[in-house]
Amino acid sequence: MSRRYHCGRFRPAPVSRRELLAQAGCGFGAVAASALLHRDAARAGNGVVSALHHPGRVTSVIFLYMDGGVSQVDSFDPKPRLQQDAGKDPHSLFTVDATQFNNVGKVLPSPWKFKRYGQSGIPVSDLFPNIGGIVDELAVIRSMTSEFPEHTNANYFLHTGSGLQGRPSMGAWTTYGLGSENDELPGYVVVNGGLIPPGGLDNFTNGFLPATYQGSVIKPNPAGLANVKPLEKVPPLQEAKLGLSRRLDRSFATRLAAAGEAPDALESAIANQELAWRMQAQVPALLDLAGETADTKRAYGLESPFEPTRIFAAECLLARRMVERGVRFVELTCPKTGGDRWDQHGNLRRGHEDNARAVDQPIAALIRDLRDRGLLASTLVVWSGEFGRTPFAQGSNGRDHNPQAFTLWMAGGGVKGGTIVGSTDDYGYRVIEKKWMIHDLHATMLHLMGIDHTRLTYRFSGRNIRLTDVYGNLIEDVLA
Numbered sequence: 001m002s003r004r005y006h007c008g009r010f011r012p013a014p015v016s017r018r019e020l021l022a023q024a025g026c027g028f029g030a031v032a033a034s035a036l037l038h039r040d041a042a043r044a045g046n047g048v049v050s051a052l053h054h055p056g057r058v059t060s061v062i063f064l065y066m067d068g069g070v071s072q073v074d075s076f077d078p079k080p081r082l083q084q085d086a087g088k089d090p091h092s093l094f095t096v097d098a099t100q101f102n103n104v105g106k107v108l109p110s111p112w113k114f115k116r117y118g119q120s121g122i123p124v125s126d127l128f129p130n131i132g133g134i135v136d137e138l139a140v141i142r143s144m145t146s147e148f149p150e151h152t153n154a155n156y157f158l159h160t161g162s163g164l165q166g167r168p169s170m171g172a173w174t175t176y177g178l179g180s181e182n183d184e185l186p187g188y189v190v191v192n193g194g195l196i197p198p199g200g201l202d203n204f205t206n207g208f209l210p211a212t213y214q215g216s217v218i219k220p221n222p223a224g225l226a227n228v229k230p231l232e233k234v235p236p237l238q239e240a241k242l243g244l245s246r247r248l249d250r251s252f253a254t255r256l257a258a259a260g261e262a263p264d265a266l267e268s269a270i271a272n273q274e275l276a277w278r279m280q281a282q283v284p285a286l287l288d289l290a291g292e293t294a295d296t297k298r299a300y301g302l303e304s305p306f307e308p309t310r311i312f313a314a315e316c317l318l319a320r321r322m323v324e325r326g327v328r329f330v331e332l333t334c335p336k337t338g339g340d341r342w343d344q345h346g347n348l349r350r351g352h353e354d355n356a357r358a359v360d361q362p363i364a365a366l367i368r369d370l371r372d373r374g375l376l377a378s379t380l381v382v383w384s385g386e387f388g389r390t391p392f393a394q395g396s397n398g399r400d401h402n403p404q405a406f407t408l409w410m411a412g413g414g415v416k417g418g419t420i421v422g423s424t425d426d427y428g429y430r431v432i433e434k435k436w437m438i439h440d441l442h443a444t445m446l447h448l449m450g451i452d453h454t455r456l457t458y459r460f461s462g463r464n465i466r467l468t469d470v471y472g473n474l475i476e477d478v479l480a
Contacts, residue, residue, distance in 0.1 A: 047179035049451060056450025057380075057414025057480075059181065060323040061174065063331040064363060064383040066355075067197045068151070068341030071389035071399050072407040073428040074110045074352060075125050077142045081426040082109040082391055090392040094429065099400040100149055101345065105393030107427070111349045120418030127356040130364035136418040137367055137376070138409045139478035143422020143431040146387045146403035146438060151198035151343070154386035154403065157438055159203040161467045168207035168458075169215065170442055171329035173467040176213045177456045178449060181326030184278040185286070186216035189327055191315045193220065193335040197386075204331070208460045211268035212275075215331070220314035224287050230280055245273065286321055289314065296369065301361040308358035311335040316366040323370075323379050334358070342385055346398035367411055377413045380448050384408035384441075391427040405431045408441070414448040414480055421477040436475055443472035444479075 073079050086109045090096050096104060114123040117132035122140060124132035131138075148154040153163040160167035168176070171188040180187030190204045197203055204215030218224040232238040249270045256266065289297070297303060301313035315332045322330050334341055337354040344351035363383070370376040388406025389399035405424045411417065422434035443453040446467070453472050457464035 047175065047177045049177045049456065052450030053452040053455055054447075054450055057448045058412060059378045059449070060327065061171075061329045061380045061382065061445060061449070062319045062323065062366070063171075063329070064359070064381065065197070065331055065333055066342050066359070066383065066385040067155075067195055067334045068343035068355075069154075069385040069387045069389060069401060069406065070342045070355075071110075071344070071348070071352065072142065072402075072405060072424070073389070073391050074112055074348070075127060076123075076140050076407045076409065077424060077428050078110070078114040078123050078125070079391065079424075079426060079428045082107055082428075085427075090427075094425070094427065096392070097404070099390060099394070099402075101394060101400055103394050103400070104390075105395055107391065108348075108393040108397075108399065118418060122418065122420060127352060128360050130360045134364050134367045134411075137371070137411045138417060139411070139415045139419040139421060140407060140409045141421045141436060141441075141475065141478065142405075142407045142424055143434045144384070144406050144408050144436050144438075144441065145431060146406070149387065149401045149403045151386065151401075153199075154401075155197050155199040155203050158384065158386045159199075160205075160207065161439055161442055161469055165199070165202050166205065166207055168209045168213070168467070169204050170445065170467060171204065171215050171331060172206045172209050172213040173456065174329045174446070174449065176209050176458070177446070177451050178328060180328055182282075183275075184282045185322070185325055185327055186275065186279075187328040188213065188215045189322060189329070190215040190217045190331045190333065191220055191318055192217050193311050193315050193333045195334045195336060195341055197333065197341075208465075209458060211265065212271050215329075218283075218287070218318075220287075220311060220318055222284070222287050225279075225283055229284065242273075246270070249273075282325075286325065287318070289317060292317065299369070300365040304361070306357055308335040308337045308354070309361060312358050313362040313365070316362040317369075320366060320369055320373075320375070323375060324373075344389075344398050345394050345400065346396075348398050370412070376411070380410065380412040380415065380445060382408065382410050382441075382445065388428075391429050402429065405429060410444075410478055415478055416480045419478060421475065434477070437471070439468040439471035440473050440475050442467050444475045447474055448479075 073082060085093060085107045087106045090107055112126040114125055115132065116123050118136035120136050122135045124135055146154050146157055148157050148163050156165060157163045159169045175187035206214035230238050253266050300317050301309045304310050312335050319330045319332060335358055337358055339351050339354055342355050367381065370379055387401055387403040390402045394400040405428060423432055424430060425432050446453045453466060453468045457466045
């Protein structure tokens with residue numbers, strides 16, 4: 001090719017690799033720096049949001065999932081009118097909608113007293129004396145609603161923004177948008193306390209997002225993840241096996257790409273396999289709580305005589321250790337308490353007391369620990385079930401599902417602590433002020449992480465889909 005058709009920017013004689021590196025900018029140092037910068041960039045933002053849509057307040061989320069539906073009128077939304085109208089037929093007082101079981105009993109007052117805590121004076125039930133002690137950190141939303149009165153669909157709605165199975169969960173959307181801050185641990189972890197909620201693992205699924213964004217489920221004990229310790233006797237043997245597997249996978253992926261087929265599933269499998277290998281160096285140390293001080297263990301409840309408290313204490317302590325290590329989204333599920341989850345269709349007193357006993361002390365310790373370590377400013381903590389309960393009895397001593405009003409709370413960076421948002425009627429049955437729904441919760445969570453929920457989308461089935469669908473408004477009253 002003549003110079004007339006060429007830019008002319010070439011060396012007339014070849015050079016060796018050593019000469020090229022010596023003459024190319026900073027030589028070997030530049031190559032090493034390039035690799036390190038690429039790795040750090042991947043840690044800091046390997047999601048689709050290359051730059052935050054606005055300054056983010058937090059970098060991690062801890063979602064405390066109260067499986068089954070905590071009764072709002074027995075926890076954070078006291079209703080004296082229930083005591084005044086105790087035993088009356090609710091049909092004579094207000095319109096009663098169809099419930100899950102349509103076994104409508106009499107108006108049922110709360111068996112627990114409420115006490116005002118902190119400088120904010122927010123009332124909290126005797127079920128949660130320890131959480132009452134940190135109430136000034138909480139923004140209590142009393143006006144949340146769901147679109148579904150049944151557990152499975154309500155769980156999908158809470159976790160994915162859709163009542164249908166198969167949509168990506170909020171943890172998957174978060175890591176898809178922001179990536180992970182630690183390339184040796186999953187960005188999205190679910191700590192299984194013993195109860196997988198109705199709807200199963202699809203509550204934590206990646207849905208139509210690449211498989212790398214699915215939640216990794218672990219248990220809160222030293223052997224919490226299968227095969228986390230190498231089975232091979234010497235490291236070179238495992239490395240050789242992994243090397244062979246990597247070469248075979250890469251060869252197959254290359255052939256698929258050459259044939260015009262998208263190898264997304266294979267690429268995700270390769271990435272997950274490589275992450276699993278790196279996790280073997282990190283997860284055993286993460287799960288080992290021996291290095292925590294005796295005071296820390298005692299504060300969380302690891303020495304409690306009640307086993308479910310010990311289990312949830314380990315979950316909460318692991319959550320703190322994960323956000324310390326840069327895990328982006330951590331969800332904790334409830335332990336078994338000998339009865340049902342927070343789904344007391346009967347025997348309300350015993351069921352709610354056992355469940356509260358399991359989680360109250362560990363949650364309060366988690367908030368204090370995050371605050372004392374300077375982590376609460378960069379962590380968003382959300383406490384919620386999938387719906388609330390009726391103010392009247394199911395049968396004689398239980399409460400049925402109520403999607404028309406329930407309470408959740410948020411704490412951490414960007415949240416206005418010591419705040420109550422919204423209100424329900426005199427019976428805690430329906431929202432009468434500042435009605436919110438799950439899409440609004442998701443929009444607010446993403447906002448606090450620096451993401452505009454309307455701009456975090458994925459092309460699927462012919463349209464751009466987002467966590468909040470076509471809905472979602474910021475819950476401005478909780479924002480500091």
